[in-house]
Amino acid sequence: MNTSASVPTLTSATAPAPAPAPAPAAVSAAGPPLPVVLAGARGHGRRHLDNIRLLAGEGLVRLAGICELNPLTGRELDGLGPVEQSTDLAGLLERTGARVAVVCTPIHTHVDLALAAAERGVHLLLEKPPAPSYAEFERLTEGLAAAGVACQIGFQSLGSHAVTAVRELVADGAIGRVRGIGAAGAWARDLAYWHRAGWAGRRRLDGRDVVDGVLTNPLAHAVATALRIDGGDRAEDVAGVELELYRANPIEADDTSCARLRTVHGDGTTGEITAAVTLCARRPGEPYVVVHGTEGRVTLWYKADRVRLERHGHAPETTEHARTDLLRNLLAHLTDGAELLVPPGRTGAFMRLVEAVRTAPEPRPLPPDAWYTEPGPDGGGSARRIVTGIDELVAAGAERLGLYSETAPELARSGGPYIPWAVPAAPAAPAGGAGEEAGA
Numbered sequence: 001m002n003t004s005a006s007v008p009t010l011t012s013a014t015a016p017a018p019a020p021a022p023a024p025a026a027v028s029a030a031g032p033p034l035p036v037v038l039a040g041a042r043g044h045g046r047r048h049l050d051n052i053r054l055l056a057g058e059g060l061v062r063l064a065g066i067c068e069l070n071p072l073t074g075r076e077l078d079g080l081g082p083v084e085q086s087t088d089l090a091g092l093l094e095r096t097g098a099r100v101a102v103v104c105t106p107i108h109t110h111v112d113l114a115l116a117a118a119e120r121g122v123h124l125l126l127e128k129p130p131a132p133s134y135a136e137f138e139r140l141t142e143g144l145a146a147a148g149v150a151c152q153i154g155f156q157s158l159g160s161h162a163v164t165a166v167r168e169l170v171a172d173g174a175i176g177r178v179r180g181i182g183a184a185g186a187w188a189r190d191l192a193y194w195h196r197a198g199w200a201g202r203r204r205l206d207g208r209d210v211v212d213g214v215l216t217n218p219l220a221h222a223v224a225t226a227l228r229i230d231g232g233d234r235a236e237d238v239a240g241v242e243l244e245l246y247r248a249n250p251i252e253a254d255d256t257s258c259a260r261l262r263t264v265h266g267d268g269t270t271g272e273i274t275a276a277v278t279l280c281a282r283r284p285g286e287p288y289v290v291v292h293g294t295e296g297r298v299t300l301w302y303k304a305d306r307v308r309l310e311r312h313g314h315a316p317e318t319t320e321h322a323r324t325d326l327l328r329n330l331l332a333h334l335t336d337g338a339e340l341l342v343p344p345g346r347t348g349a350f351m352r353l354v355e356a357v358r359t360a361p362e363p364r365p366l367p368p369d370a371w372y373t374e375p376g377p378d379g380g381g382s383a384r385r386i387v388t389g390i391d392e393l394v395a396a397g398a399e400r401l402g403l404y405s406e407t408a409p410e411l412a413r414s415g416g417p418y419i420p421w422a423v424p425a426a427p428a429a430p431a432g433g434a435g436e437e438a439g440a
Contacts, residue, residue: 032062033056033059033060033061033062034060034061034062034099034100034331034334035061035062035063035064035096035097035098035099035100036052036061036062036063036064036098036099036100036101036102037063037064037065037066037067037089037092037093037096037098037100037101037102037122038052038063038065038066038067038101038102038104039067039068039089039101039102039103039104039105039113040067040068040103040104040105040127041066041067041068041072041076041104042068042070042072043104043196043197044104044127045104045105048102048104048125048327049076049080051325051327052080052102052327053079053080055327055328055331056079056080057079060328060331061100061327061331063077063080063081063083064083064084064096064097064098065083065084065085065086065092065093065095065096065098066083066084066085066086067085067086067087067088067089067092068085068087069087071085072085084096089101089113089116089117090116090120093116093117093120093122094120098122099122099123099334100122100123100124100125100327100330100331100334101113101114101117101122101123101124101125102124102125102327103117103124103125103126103127104127104154105127106197106199106210107129107131107132107199107210107211107212107217108132108199108205108208108209108210110126110127110129110130110131110132110140111130111131111136111137111139111140114126114130114140114143114144114151115139115140115143115144115147117149118143118144118146118147118149118151119143119147121147121148121149122149123149123150123151123330123334124144124149124150124151124152125151125152125154125326125327125330126151126152126153126154127153127154128153128154128155128217128220128221128224128347128350129211129216129217129220129347129350129351129354130153130344130347130351131351131354132208132209132210132211132354132358133209133211133354133355133358134235134351134352134354134355136209137344137348137351137354140344141344141345144344150330150333150334150340150343151340151343151344152326152327152329152330152333152340152341152342152343153342153343153344153346153347154326154342155220155221155224155225155326155342155347155350156221156323156325156326157221157224157225157302157303158224158225158228158326158341158342158346159323159324159325159326159329159341159342160302160305160321160323160324161305161321161322161323161324162300162302162305162306162307162319162320162321162323163225163228163229163300163302165307165319165321166229166289166291166298166300166307167228167229167231169298169307169309170229170291170293170298173295174293174295174296174298174309174311175291175292175293175294175295175296175297175298175309175311176293176294176295176296177293177294178271178291178292178293179292179293179294179401180271180272180273180274180292180401181226181229181230181271181272181273181274181289181290181291181292181401182226182273182274182275182276182289182290182292182397182398182399182400182401183222183223183225183226183273183274183275183276183277183287183288183289183290183398184222184275184276184277184287184288184289184290184394184395184397184398185214185218185219185222185275185276185277185278185287185394186277186278186281186283186284186285186287186390186391186394186395187218187219187277187278187279187281187284187287188279188280188281188282188284188384188386189218189249189255189279189280189384190376190381190382190383190384191249191382191383191384191385192381192382193279193382194249194250194251199212200212200251201213201249201251201252201253201255202251202252202253203252203253203358203362204252209358210253211253211354211357211358212253213245213253213254213255213257213357213363214253214254214255214256214257214277214278214279215243215245215254215257215259215275215277215353215357216353216354216357218279219275219277219279219287220350221287221302221303222275222277222287222288222289222302223259223261223273223275223350223353224347224350225289225300225302226273226275226289227261227263227273227349227350228346229289229291229300230263230271230273231263231265231271232261232263232264232265232271232349233346233347233348233349233350234345234346234348234349235345235348235349235351235352236348237263237264237265237348237349238261238262238263238349238352238353239262239263239264239270240261240262241259241260241261241262241352241353241356242259242260242403243257243258243259243356243357243360244257244258244259244403244404244405244422244423244424245257245357245360245361245362245363245364246363246364246365246366246404246421247363247364247365247366248280248365248366248370248371248385248387249279249280249385252362252363253363254357254363255278255279255280255363256277256278256279256280256366256387256390257277257278257363258274258275258276258277258397258403258404259273259274259275259353259356259403260272260273260274260275260403261273261275261349261352261353263349272401274397274398274401274402274403275397275398276393276394276395276396276397276398276404276407277394278387278390278394280371280384280385280386280387280390281386281387281390281391281394282386282390282391283391285391286301286303286304287301287302287303288300288301288302288398289302290398290399292401295311295312296309296310296311296312296314297310298310304320305320305321305322305323306318306319306320306321307319307320307321324341326341326342329341364421364423366387366421367421370387370388370419370421371385371386371387371388372385372386372388373385373386374386388417388419389411389416389417389418389419392411392416392417393407393408393411393417393419393422396410396411396416403422403424404419404422405422405423405424406424407422408420408422
């Protein structure tokens with residue numbers, strides 16, 4: 001997603017797109033740089049712009065166009081040369097002959113823009129979450145298949161070699177039988193964050209689903225990484241979802257939530273993932289995923305690509321790992337057939353969570369005595385809301401594999417903060433289609 005308010009337009013919304021192209025031929029590794037168009041170049045999109053600049057320096061790509069409502073300046077395009085800029089993605093793709101589009105725009109625009117590219121035979125790197133609903137996700141995957149283009153979903157953590165290292169440790173029995181996987185994310189966002197764009201913090205906008213909550217967007221990587229480690233990352237792997245959705249900020253979406261996902265693997269074994277996340281932490285820290293086993297545990301700090309193995313009777317072992325950039329992997333897929341790291345199908349389980357959040361009752365507003373306001377740095381800037389005790393509750397949820405309502409009483413009994421607002425989740429959602437519901 002892009003933190004910019006810009007929403008590029010679609011020619012295909014007003015004029016017919018060309019007939020779907022046949023499956024594009026593989027691109028020669030020895031050929032000229034692939035022309036790339038970036039849709040959404042500000043906010044988070046700046047990271048994609050910097051990455052394109054890096055890959056252009058290696059001769060792998062050429063920035064052919066920028067799709068933004070407000071054109072980038074020469075300074076923003078430093079080192080990339082003059083490029084065509086337009087608010088019309090479809091027309092820009094046709095005029096530039098782009099082979100790859102990077103789409104980093106507001107969540108509710110992802111599917112339409114991605115399909116506009118696919119209909120023109122353009123391969124995709126599509127930011128997460130790929131869609132705001134499971135029905136839209138199905139429309140996306142069907143359109144991609146019909147067009148025969150490659151698509152990578154922008155869960156950057158899934159390019160980390162540390163994820164593979166954790167899976168290998170678990171498969172080798174390093175921590176015994178897996179009891180469950182916890183995911184924890186304690187971040188902070190100031191009040192200005194929720195005013196950066198019209199869709200920020202919204203569940204829907206102008207009749208369209210957005211679902212911009214902490215579980216589905218800012219800390220989505222926590223859940224997606226846990227699902228990949230579990231091995232249950234496809235839609236059909238999800239057997240149920242439980243949710244507790246809360247908000248301390250004056251927004252529609254959730255900013256402090258937890259979820260439990262139950263998975264069923266192809267070999268008949270089952271898994272359980274509990275994610276505890278917030279954007280109202282007192283002391284923000286690195287998010288992590290921890291795999292609990294009968295003989296120890298392994299923790300992955302997925303933004304740092306760092307793994308710590310703790311086993312009974314052994315000293316802890318910490319390793320750091322490399323990471324494969326997702327756009328680079330997409331290019332390798334096109335040039336030499338490398339396997340895509342994050343094809344849409346491998347995000348289906350995450351989309352089941354998005355759908356559960358979308359169809360859940362509105363997030364519960366926390367009572368005023370559950371949070372307090374901290375002024376910006378040095379008394380300036382934007383203030384932020386902090387939920388009392390949430391740092392401890394998030395850590396306890398990942399450690400004890402419990403939802404907030406389950407963990408809060410245990411935390412209080414052990415001398416931790418008293419958190420009366422955490423209430424039981426609704427019954428687990430069945431693994432089904434877009435019409436089924438899960439609630440907080």
